[in-house]
Amino acid sequence: MITYPAIIRTTGLSLMMASVMAVGLAVAEPPIAPKPPGTKPEAPVAEAAPDGELAAIPTPKVKPDDIPPAAAPSGPYERWAADFRSRLLAKGEFSAEFLDEQLADLKLIQRAIELDRRQPERTLTHAEYLTRVVSQTRTNQGIDRFKRYREDLRAAEEKFGVPAEIVTALWGIETSYGAITGGFVVRDALATLAFEGRRRSFFEAELVNLLKIIEQEDRDYREMLGSWAGAMGQSQFMPSSFLAYAVDGDGDGKRDIWGTQRDVFASAANYLKQSGWREGERWxxxxxxxxxxxxxxxxxxxxxxxxxxxxxxxxxxxxxxxxxxxxxxxxxxxxxxxxxxxxxxxxxxxxxxxxxxxxxxxxxxxxxxxxxxxxxxx
Known part of the structure; x- marks a missing residue:
């Protein structure tokens, strides 16, 4: 596993990193010291809660008798899903009909659990890491994509003040310029890792955020693909990052970080701008x-x-x-x-x-x- 701080970055985990993990490699670098109080966090995350509880979900606002019954659970995963549904209904944020539709037939992804638990077998030096990540092939592809999407990239740069080449580089390292975005249904990946329990509060909160996206954007969860850890689309945003930073770059009324380049570029640029990017300065x-x-x-x-x-x-x-x-x-x-x-x-x-x-x-x-x-x- 690549072991740099925050395996799930607030904007999501790099699919390129996941592919390196699959062959048992790990980056060994000194941990970055925590930022002092008052500094801006990487991305919005839900408040922590004890394992087994859904983060940031308060005491039920409705009586238990008012909550429609879920289908009888038949195993541990199904029992967790039924409990999760009940807690969401108690909060009153989603309707029973919506939850029944969106949480129906949840799949347990054993591969996601295996990848989450994988331990490093050897380390990469910084020089080895750069050789893999900033290869000549990736550089050449980046130059080609920069030229091909120059107009779209410049539009994002003009609006947000983040250089087009920075957005292109992020795009290339995260998903090989959109070629490797992950084939996991994000709903099932998040549910699996929430059930698995090691970081239940985090993944339950992200699953709630995903449901908000589905409702707000009128998206089909089956088309929302991403990494085993729930990072979505060409910019690899976690659902919380999508809600905070994704923008409609082409003016069609939707935020599509899966298939619309203007949305992908504008969302990445907006993330950096909101994180404090200083226009006109180098990295x-x-x-x-x-x-x-x-x-x-x-x-x-x-x-x-x-x-x-x-x-x-x-x-x-x-x-x-x-x-x-x-x-x-x-x-x-x-x-x-x-x-x-x-x-x-x-x-x-x-x-x-x-x-x-x-x-x-x-x-x-x-x-x-x-x-x-x-x-x-x-």
Whole structure:
């Protein structure tokens, strides 16, 4: 399993990562320290509740006698589903008819449980990870898709202020430009993992969010496909992220992150904008460190101006000076593989990418791929 923080990112889990997990690989990188109080979370999540309870569902508002009976449960999974239905009815948010239709014939996906429990067998270094994720094939495909969908990507950039190449890179890393979005019925995947119980509150809350999407968007759950963990469509949004960030990019009145490119691009750009993207600024850049560099400055949350890093001997990867920048333009220094490995100045937009997926590996891959796509497309 790829072990970077938050196996279920608030916007969902990368299908590319799931494919790597299937062969027993794991990324070993230092955990990212929690953000201090007051910082914006990666994505909205339901409040935690003890296992066995549905997160954020209050005391019943109707009498038990008013709740229509469900079909008699015949096994543990069916009993959990019946209890889940009863709790939703008690909250009064959905009608009995709607729940009977949407929760009928729930399927238990054993493969989802296996993938959720899979343990890593070996680790990938940052360099190995980049070789796999930012391959020449993916770069070439990204350049092609950038040119093919330039108008749609630019429309999202103009509206949300997020560079088209960043959106393209996210699209490429998450789902290979929409080619690998997952073949699991998200309703069944979420129900399975809620029943399994290790993170019941989280997955029950996401299943509730999925039901809200079905009702609001008038969608057929059988067509809502995604990863084994419930990440949906070409942008791999969890249902909570869909409700918070998905937008109608083409003006047809629907938010379709499965098959409408303008919606896919606009939704990804909106996610980053709402997470604090600073228009006109880079994500970061690869740098070189002088011999004898003070290691205490690496990996710290302390931000310094570009001029301060220049004074400490930090240069571009080719040895040339860091470009001039305003004094208030600051960066952190990271070195994912430790001493001797690649080093990067991480600007504030790097931290925004971390709100999509809290992994230095992932964020540097997005940045590097976006740079290569932009250079190749020009």
């Amino acid at each position: 970061g850049r690869a740098v070189s460190l002088p011999s004898g560099f003070d290691r205490s400055l690496v990996g710290s949350d302390t931000r310094r101006s570009i001029n301060a890093w220049r004074d400490l001997g930090v240069t571009l990867r080719d040895g040339s000076e860091l470009p001039p920048a305003l004094e208030n333009f600051t960066a952190r220094l990271i070195q994912p593989d430790g001493a001797g490995g690649p080093a990067f100045l991480a600007y504030r937009n790097f931290d925004v990418i971390l709100r999509w997926n809290r992994s230095n590996y992932f964020a540097t891959a997005v940045g590097i791929l976006s740079d290569r796509i932009l250079i190749g497309a020009e």
